[in-house]
Amino acid sequence: xxxxxxxxxxxxxxxxxxxxxxxxxxxxxxxxxxxxxxxxxxxxxxxxxxxxxxxxxxxxxxxxxxxxxxxxxxxxxxxxxxxxxxxxxxxxxxxxxxxxxxxxxxxxxxxxxxxxxxxxxxxxxxxxxxxxxxxxxxxxxxxxxxxxxxxxxxxxxxxxxxxxxxxxxxxxxxxxxxxxxxxxxxxxxxxxxxxxxxxxxxxxxxxxxxxxxxxxxxxxxxxxxxxxxxxxxxxxxxxxxxxxxxxxxxxxxxxxxxxxxxxxxxxxxxxxxxxxxxxxxx
Amino acid sequence: xxxxxxxxxxxxxxxxxxxxxxxxxxxxxxxxxxxxxxxxxxxxxxxxxxxxxxxxxxxxxxxxxxxxxxxxxxxxxxxxxxxxxxxxxxxxxxxxxxxxxxxxxxxxxxxxxxxxxxxxxxxxxxxxxxxxxxxxxxxxxxxxxxxxxxxxxxxxxxxxxxxxxxxxxxxxxxxxxxxxxxxxxxxxxxxxxxxxxxxxxxxxxxxxxxxxxxxxxxxxxxxxxxxxxxxxxxxxxxxxxxxxxxxxxxxxxxxxxxxxxxxxxxxxxxxxxxxxxxxxxxxxxxxxxxxxxxxxxxxxxxxxxxxxxxx
Numbered sequence: 001x002x003x004x005x006x007x008x009x010x011x012x013x014x015x016x017x018x019x020x021x022x023x024x025x026x027x028x029x030x031x032x033x034x035x036x037x038x039x040x041x042x043x044x045x046x047x048x049x050x051x052x053x054x055x056x057x058x059x060x061x062x063x064x065x066x067x068x069x070x071x072x073x074x075x076x077x078x079x080x081x082x083x084x085x086x087x088x089x090x091x092x093x094x095x096x097x098x099x100x101x102x103x104x105x106x107x108x109x110x111x112x113x114x115x116x117x118x119x120x121x122x123x124x125x126x127x128x129x130x131x132x133x134x135x136x137x138x139x140x141x142x143x144x145x146x147x148x149x150x151x152x153x154x155x156x157x158x159x160x161x162x163x164x165x166x167x168x169x170x171x172x173x174x175x176x177x178x179x180x181x182x183x184x185x186x187x188x189x190x191x192x193x194x195x196x197x198x199x200x201x202x203x204x205x206x207x208x209x210x211x212x213x214x215x216x217x218x219x220x221x222x223x224x225x226x227x228x229x230x231x232x233x234x235x236x237x238x239x240x241x242x243x244x245x246x247x248x249x250x251x252x253x254x255x256x257x258x259x260x261x262x263x264x265x266x267x268x269x270x271x272x273x274x275x276x277x278x279x280x281x282x
Numbered sequence: 283x284x285x286x287x288x289x290x291x292x293x294x295x296x297x298x299x300x301x302x303x304x305x306x307x308x309x310x311x312x313x314x315x316x317x318x319x320x321x322x323x324x325x326x327x328x329x330x331x332x333x334x335x336x337x338x339x340x341x342x343x344x345x346x347x348x349x350x351x352x353x354x355x356x357x358x359x360x361x362x363x364x365x366x367x368x369x370x371x372x373x374x375x376x377x378x379x380x381x382x383x384x385x386x387x388x389x390x391x392x393x394x395x396x397x398x399x400x401x402x403x404x405x406x407x408x409x410x411x412x413x414x415x416x417x418x419x420x421x422x423x424x425x426x427x428x429x430x431x432x433x434x435x436x437x438x439x440x441x442x443x444x445x446x447x448x449x450x451x452x453x454x455x456x457x458x459x460x461x462x463x464x465x466x467x468x469x470x471x472x473x474x475x476x477x478x479x480x481x482x483x484x485x486x487x488x489x490x491x492x493x494x495x496x497x498x499x500x501x502x503x504x505x506x507x508x509x510x511x512x513x514x515x516x517x518x519x520x521x522x523x524x525x526x527x528x529x530x531x532x533x534x535x536x537x538x539x540x541x542x543x544x545x546x547x548x549x550x551x552x553x554x555x556x557x558x559x560x561x562x563x564x565x566x567x568x569x570x571x572x573x574x575x576x577x578x579x580x581x582x583x584x585x586x587x588x589x590x591x592x593x
């Protein structure tokens with residue numbers, strides 16, 4: 001609390017710092033590649049060119065080099081960005097929706113529902129997610145839908161705690177009880193009135209969870225237990241490139257750089273948004 | 283105090299029971315291990331015999347309760363691959379994992395906490411900026427990328443250190459550094475913000491206003507209060523002594539529990555995966571329990587408040 005007092009007065013809608021602008025630029029580039037990747041990629045990401053195996057970067061026609069089967073690293077990188085971002089987006093949305101719903105249910109019903117949600121949240125926070133995910137994934141097989149759903153369990157407990165806490169305090173405020181007394185259904189109160197009021201906090205949490213999901217997915221794929229070939233993801237490429245670390249380090253370097261820059265960009269954006277938007281941070 | 287302990291202990295047991303349930307549900311309902319282990323071309327009699335010997339054809343609730351019973355008596359089943367007791371198989375790997383994670387933990391604490399405290403006390407200075415920069419990098423660079431970059435530099439380019447395996451103590455250097463650096467960065471970030479928060483409190487101002495020397499204010503007032511959130515993170519790190527090595531052990535082909543887990547998961551070796559899950563849960567729960575006790579020691583309010591709010 002004392003920190004907020006000590007910091008300079010809010011500069012209103014002043015221009016974001018340079019770092020944040022760069023982060024936004026990078027995120028925009030990634031989104032562009034995720035959406036229009038098929039049109040931008042120089043080649044089909046599975047296309048093999050056996051005459052040009054393991055060519056180094058800046059080779060004519062293969063600007064980031066090729067891998068052991070002569071597949072263009074840049075094209076594979078774009079395809080990987082696409083898959084990794086789709087998984088991370090899908091998972092973040094699922095986890096936010098799930099967590100918020102559970103948080104609202106806990107705030108609305110209190111009693112044993114609340115206790116059960118809190119207990120599950122404690123459990124989720126206490127167990128290393130990678131271990132749980134490893135168990136589930138390998139035993140149910142490797143399916144993209146399942147992977148997204150599983151990643152969608154990551155971080156739900158944070159939204160649930162936030163949504164519960166804020167909904168309880170909103171319920172005590174005038175606007176929520178006013179709608180209730182006008183005859184609004186609980187659903188209307190929560191979705192139309194409380195949700196918009198706590199959305200900024202939830203969005204900030206999403207930007208903070210998103211990079212963790214990217215790291216988690218790439219870790220799983222790196223271990224060979226996430227996205228499966230012929231599909232490719234950033235972690236997959238790193239895992240594959242490890243076999244060629246001495247002869248063709250470029251195979252793993254470019255996806256590694258993308259992972260690092262993307263998590264860095266999204267998490268610094270999240271930190272910046274939190275300082276700016278979130279009224280609950282101290 | 284006794285009630286506080288009882289509540290905590292009850293919760294710990296509940297968590298373990300939840301993990302057991304989770305393991306059971308996920309691992310037993312997800313598929314048929316018999317066909318997977320034996321392959322599709324095996325005659326049905328062989329499959330039936332296999333299922334019988336593993337108890338896979340009993341009703342699920344029966345399997346569930348006998349599973350609880352078996353765990354209570356210390357029987358965690360045999361590895362489906364080589365028939366050795368899963369517990370034995372996992373226990374064999376624990377020393378190798380601890381040989382990495384314990385030094386890594388010491389490295390995290392030894393670097394992370396002093397760096398965080400120093401950065402908080404010299405906020406905005408060059409050291410603070412460096413610590414924050416490294417801390418952000420430590421969070422955004424995944425351990426497998428860091429590990430591989432270290433391999434590239436120290437094994438491939440310089441040839442100083444081996445890139446994988448476990449023959450000499452030199453093999454442990456890169457994995458330990460890989461784990462330690464990332465963790466130290468996270469710990470430094472937490473310690474720094476805990477310390478900054480504490481330094482802004484009125485009691486710090488009061489203490490220095492009444493003439494207590496600054497060093498004594500830090501030692502007597504700031505550090506003990508900043509210790510509370512820091513202990514939580516350290517507790518989590520202690521809890522992941524077993525689990526924290528999955529990725530790094532795989533990068534460096536280190537024959538520990540994490541590597542075993544990855545292999546067991548790809549082979550659908552149920553008993554081994556279950557054993558590791560339980561082991562991870564048990565370490566996590568024990569570490570949390572210790573953290574709760576430490577809270578009680580560090581913060582007298584916790585002892586009176588009977589356990590609520592210690593998150």
